[in-house]
Amino acid sequence: MSSSIPLSIKLNSSTERSGKSAIKQQKSGGVSEMLQGSGILGHDRPLVIRVSFSTCVVGTVGLPLLGLITCVFISSVFHYEDSTGTHCQVPNYLPSISASISLSPECHIWRFCIGLHSAPRLLVAFTYFKFYKTRFASKFSESLLSCLNLAFSLLENLGLLLLTYVSSSETYFVHKEGFVLFLVSSTIHMLITCRLWKTIKKYSLSPEDAKSHYWKVRFLLLNLSFCAFAGFFFWKHNVFCESGSYTLFALFEYLVVFSNMAFHLTAVWDFKSREVMVISSSEDKDF
Incomplete structure (x- = not known):
């Protein structure tokens, strides 16, 4: 670049x-x-x-990934009944993310990882904003999208902090609103990012820019698909109380988060020569 x-x-x-x-x-x-x-x-x-900026990006993505895997593992092994129980009282084999980060010590591990990754994440967000403003200095529509992209990136981080530090077992309404804010903001952020990189790829000869756009679009489509499946199985669980529905919801919830992390990891290609x-x-x- x-x-x-x-x-x-x-x-x-x-x-x-x-x-x-x-x-x-x-x-x-x-x-x-x-x-x-x-x-x-x-x-x-x-x-x-x-x-290197790549190391910063990997650390920013790796901290919540490590925290999530650790929390799910501890909940599944040591707090299985508490983390997999539902109001339907039907068999469930995986803890949801909300359940796995609301118990102790899982909640402390998760809060530590999210708190530690928040500042570098803001650095990445403002770095993208400065890059877009420089790249699209003469394009009004793209400059406006750059500002919106930064706003939704900050809202995504705010939603993540909200659902992290207010667990579902403490104040369910606030936790739920934080989760909705995170999900909606991250989706809009990814959509705007793909739109901006479509323009960048159009006028760039760099293969790295083309590869970055290619994988951003793929991870966005995966994220939307996983969100749809997670929503379907959540609805099915609440309406029919079928055995295994909440397990499939939890599985696709993991995949939603993993695809979101993979999308953010593409910054390694965008700023690999920076430090x-x-x-x-x-x-x-x-x-």
Whole structure:
């Protein structure tokens, strides 16, 4: 991808002792991580941490994936009856995501993973926004879609935080609304993203851009299909209370989340030559 994405975030300490922190994104030839220390007393050289953007994306997707698998495993092995029980009292063999993240210690594991991944996820969202604004500077419709894309990306993250920190066993209504917000926002976000990348592919000669658009569309279609199946089996379970219906709902619910994660993972192709740099310098201290 030939264009660069200027991104700079500065964080200043309230005590002004820790100096300045900056996160900068720039082109890089490959995956690299570097730590450059400073002297213990003189502080004459800044601390530099350089991480490829691909590593940041993989970590952002990998944290909730690891958390979900861990929670489902613990619920299935140690809290099977509590996590698979339903109001219909029919046999069920898989815990839903809401059930598996509402028990303890599962809820703490899930909240830790989601909380830790939220800041990098916001970084990815704003990086995409800056990239789109640069790419579509002369196109009004695409520029407008870029703003909407950022808004729905933020709403998706908000919905995820809401359903995470308010479990179904605490306040079911708030948890349900958070889940609906996440599902609707993520779907619209993926639709807009595919529309933007269709335009990018049209005017780009890069095979990476074509591959990114190809897989984005595939993961979107899979996500929509899994959502439809999950909704069908959820309705069937509540109306007919058939044995196994809730199990199939839980299975397709997993697949909805996995396809969403796979969609976000395509950012590895979009920014594979970029890196995130954190620079921290400290002023001399007099005691």
